[in-house]
Amino acid sequence: MQFDADKISPKQNYKFLSGAIIPRPIAFVTTLSEDGKTVNAAPFSFFNVVSSDPPLVSIAVQRADGAEKDTARNAKQKGELMIHIVSESFVAEMNETAARLKPDESELERTSLHLERVEGFATPEIKEAKIKLRATLEKSIAIQNDAGLVTADLLLARIVQYEFSSDIFDEEKEYILPDFLDVVSRLSGNDYARLGERYTIRRPD
Secondary structure: OOOOHHHOOHHHHHHHHHHHOOOEOOEEEEEEOOOOOOEEEEEEOOEEEEEEOOEEEEEEEEOEOOEOOHHHHHHHHHOEEEEEEOEHHHHHHHHHOOOOOOOOOOHHHHOOOOEEOOOOOOOOEEOOOOEEEEEEEEEEEEEEOOOOOEEEEEEEEEEEEEEEOHHHEEOOOOEEOHHHHOEEEEOOOOOEEEOOOOOOOOOOO
């Protein structure tokens, strides 16, 4: 089957991309709203590493009918965001935060997750996460469609601090232990996946 991307609908492009590019890591992001009180939380699976020098990650936040989502707007206004890697123990709670609420409503109120403050950061983070990537906004890039409408905000976030739970980190080798992380990845539709079986292939010299 063959399709020309410019001759199908945005919905079809989304279906094909999210179904083909799997599994995808999930960035579970908290940001602080303009009022300085409301903590917004949302998951994003258009997420990956950009660079290790400097340590940058990308998060693409899709717009709804041209309107910015809370995460993109808050990150631009406040300049920081907390990124959490999702473990299976709280994936159902994470899913609850995908609900579309008003900017002054916290998605976390739909969950039993706990927030905690971090010295040096205004934005609280989620206590239950085993990996926390504390970040500042390096750059925001507006993504336009062929009609000139901004359809997504591509956030480049610079990691300024890592925190790993002791049960998923080998201090001697400085390795993250995936078997104890119970990481969850995104597929298409309403589907998620566990890490599954791992195997090793050595790179050529």
